[in-house]
Amino acid sequence: MPIPRRIEQARDAGGAKLRQVFSTRRGGGAPGGAAFARASADEVTLTEEYRYHQEISSNDRRETGDVPPSGTIRVTVPYDGHKYFTRAAVADVSGHDPRPAAAVIGHLSFADHHKTDLSEVLDLSEGYGSMAVEVPIAEFDEAGMVTDGRTCVIEHEYRPAENAVRVLPVSVLVDLVDPDGANLHEALRTALDPGTQVEQVADELTKYVSFRSYLLLSVQVVLHLPNRRYIRGLHPKVSLVSLRWPTITSLSEVTLQNGRGDQLTLKYNPSSRSLEWSNVPMALVDGHGVGDTAEFRSEKRYLLIRQPGELYQQDAIDGTVCVEVNGYLLSGLRARRFDALGTQAEQPKLVSRITTDLHLVLDDAFARREMLPCQHLHFDEVIPDNMRIADIRAVLETRGFQVEEWPSRQDGGGWHRRLLRASRQAGPDTMWLWLLVDGRRFETTREKQQPGGQTFTSTFESGELKVFMCGALPGTSRDLTLVMNALHLTLRERFERLKARR
Structure with missing residues (x-):
């Protein structure tokens, strides 16, 4: 032996x-x-x-x-x-x-x-x-x-074999987003998933205002594992995220938060000059527990940078992301433990640690920054009903958008709040528009004076229609703003002819 x-x-x-x-x-x-x-x-x-390298740029690269x-x-x-x-x-x-x-x-x-x-x-x-x-x-x-x-x-x-893992298991997703739209950004992203909470998206659209100059760095980790029968019982985690910061900074100028805006623990490591956080849970993505590969995703973490000027002078940021998977070995090795009498004892602890060295090219990250321009449109004397929804859909589809629709809450007048999501290709990217159509109905009075001094008063139905419109497109927002302005003009011209008659 x-x-x-x-x-x-x-x-x-x-x-x-x-x-x-x-x-x-x-x-x-x-x-x-x-x-x-x-x-x-x-x-x-x-x-x-296992150790890997990932470059995040306009030409992303991942390698061993x-x-x-x-x-x-x-x-x-x-x-x-x-x-x-x-x-x-x-x-x-x-x-x-x-x-x-x-x-x-x-x-x-x-x-x-x-x-x-x-x-x-x-x-x-x-x-x-x-x-x-x-x-x-x-x-x-x-x-x-x-x-x-x-x-x-x-x-x-x-030593596990070099080809023990057929796919590079860890991918780090990094985005720059507007800090004021952090909650909106998260709500819009969840709107892409089935079972979306329409009211959450609607509430964020109605209160979103963009005017601050902060920067928000979004970090999410994706893990791909060879699928095995016990994959659903795994609970991997991001054990460490470390970003080497260009200057010695105060934690009052940089904070960490989740998608709900809750502040989380962030540490500054002076020896490596790095901002660090740890213990981020990862969950199996629905529908990815079958097939050859299972996908896990971590919760997003947002690094809010109150003094972004120090980043504008940097070419790149380096960092390290470590993922730990308990109860699973990437090589497929399995082990059992027996005592001196041959009785099976407590099973050995299996741990896979995957480390990815990051290189984030900042110029490309700024160029790919996703803007979220919003417009609030108000149309007076326009009664909200299903025909107005059909008008808005027609305007979008005429400009090449594919439109999806979700009903929201219903008020006493029988009107449903509607959330529309429209998309079309814009070169290699996808242009997104979210429109929340809301309004109210009411009765108004009309007075008409006849010859001879008689005045007749009547009531009729009227209303007001509100449209909260937000778009998303990587890079410059110029093309997106032009499209939103054109939609605004077309809707205003169409609804002007539909005002309640007095």
Whole structure:
């Protein structure tokens, strides 16, 4: 059986580490023979680490990093005489004469390791194999206790194959958006999904005003994993986002928030001159738990920059994003843990860590910045009804837009608030328009004086129509503003002829 590459005996409480290093051997037992002991490990962890590089620019590029993927098997066994290296284990070892140099406390079995070099490292067969967990025998006192609280640490290093992962698993999405429209931007993006909350979008459209000069940097992480039957039980997270900032900054000038505007914890690391945040949960995207690949997305985080001038002088920003997936190894390696009696024990902890080094080209990010120009249109003496919705749809479709419609709330007069979403191609991009059509009906009076001095008063139905219009297009907003102005003019000319007669 193979001997671990390294065995460490370390003092727990403030003591200096004492290491005993053995060379790797295949076959045979530990020096002086080995005995079986009823002990258990405190922690058994299999960790795989992968590194990639991503450039975010007008020509996005993702590639594998310079550091090849690596894996580590780590076993820790405290010599505590109670919970891990128990008194029963001490009795098992003491019953041998002479005392053996090592004790076998169980073994790990492996399957699906063909995308790693474990068959060479641990002398496994092609499909499966096992590794005995051997620990050196410590010195015990008469009570069977280890007086200095040592811990045995066993490590084996292995390498996943370069082609173990067919797709680059992590993609970082970075956008620059207007800070005043942060909530609107999030609401409009969610409006692209089924089951959208129309009232949320409508409320944001009615109160949106853009006048501040802040910058808002939006960061979202997307994770693609090879789909396996237990994929829905995974809960990956973004363990760290680190952006190297161009100047030493105060956290009063830069804050972190979510899509709802709640302020979150943001740290400044002076050693790396980086802004950092961590522990962002990721969720499986609906409909992506089937097929060859499953997709997870993190919640968006918005970095609100109150002094953006320091960014205008920078060519690029570098950073690092780390994603951690517990219960899953990208190579497909599976492991089980058994004690010295052959009984299956608590399963090993599996961890995949994926690190992406970022290079954000700021000129391209500013050029792709998505503006959100808005217009509030008011048409007096126009009764809101379904015919007016048909008029607005016709104007949009005449200009090449594809239009979708959602009803919103209904008032006592039978009028439905309507949310329209229109889209058309604008070169390589898509031009979006959201229109909230709202209004109210009321009765008004009309007085007409006849010859002879008689005055007749009558009532008739009238109303007012409001249209809240917002557009989105990457880059300059000039083309989008021209389209919105043209729509405004056409609607005003059409509705002028429809005013309630007096």
